[in-house]
Amino acid sequence: MNIFRLFGDLSHLAAIAILLLKIWKTRSCAGVSGKTQLLFAVCFITRYIDLFLHFVSLYNTEKVMKLIYISASVFTCYLIFFKFKATYDGNHDSMRAEFLIVPAAGLACLINTKFDAIEILWTFSIYLEAVAILPQLFLISKTGEAETITSHYLFAQGSYRALYILNWIYRYHYESHVDTIAIVAGVVQTILYCDFFYLYITKVVKGQKIVLPA
Amino acid sequence: YGCDLVHDEL
Numbered sequence: 456m457n458i459f460r461l462f463g464d465l466s467h468l469a470a471i472a473i474l475l476l477k478i479w480k481t482r483s484c485a486g487v488s489g490k491t492q493l494l495f496a497v498c499f500i501t502r503y504i505d506l507f508l509h510f511v512s513l514y515n516t517e518k519v520m521k522l523i524y525i526s527a528s529v530f531t532c533y534l535i536f537f538k539f540k541a542t543y544d545g546n547h548d549s550m551r552a553e554f555l556i557v558p559a560a561g562l563a564c565l566i567n568t569k570f571d572a573i574e575i576l577w578t579f580s581i582y583l584e585a586v587a588i589l590p591q592l593f594l595i596s597k598t599g600e601a602e603t604i605t606s607h608y609l610f611a612q613g614s615y616r617a618l619y620i621l622n623w624i625y626r627y628h629y630e631s632h633v634d635t636i637a638i639v640a641g642v643v644q645t646i647l648y649c650d651f652f653y654l655y656i657t658k659v660v661k662g663q664k665i666v667l668p669a
Numbered sequence: 670y671g672c673d674l675v676h677d678e679l
Contacts, residue, residue: 460678464679467679517679520679521679524679577676619678622678634676634678637676637678
């Protein structure tokens with residue numbers, strides 16, 4: 456474990472907590488893409504499927520973190536699609552999730568480290584996570600604005616994989632560990648946040664709200 | 670062998 460991966464995981468946890476708090480406190484999921492949250496839930500379930508196969512005692516933090524990610528993302532989807540369904544902005548959350556899931560699944564069958572079920576599920580999860588934020592960014596571009604709390608959520612969510620890139624550089628240099636598929640997908644994922652990061656740094660940090668040119 | 674492919678990251 457290195458500092459980059461530690462802060463990456465903490466940033467990821469923070470993102471999940473910020474979103475849950477926003478929805479729970481405001482009792483509304485306005486401005487939140489339910490599809491992105493569904494895709495994240497699918498990512499966690501397919502990536503941590505080993506938790507369900509051979510259940511190992513929760514002796515280490517990694518198992519606990521995996522369970523937190525899965526339960527928090529499923530609970531977030533429950534809040535969006537059931538509890539606060541009335542506030543779900545379905546009209547603007549209109550990016551076709553199939554256009555992300557099918558290519559990720561196809562690519563996972565073509566480019567993977569080993570052609571076996573668990574490995575392909577893991578690879579699918581990595582590819583899907585890289586593009587899972589697109590419906591959320593699409594929704595913001597449609598509504599033309601993002602609530603400040605949602606911007607903080609996106610910043611934490613984007614920073615997590617950016618920090619993982621530093622972690623991969625660290626591990627390559629000190630442990631000569633390379634996981635090419637995760638690295639390429641992680642770089643693509645972080646690049647998708649670039650324009651949002653620019654808006655966040657230039658606006659939200661100064662207390663302004665992100666309003667996209669309509 | 671078999672599970673040598675360990676993805677040790679979250």
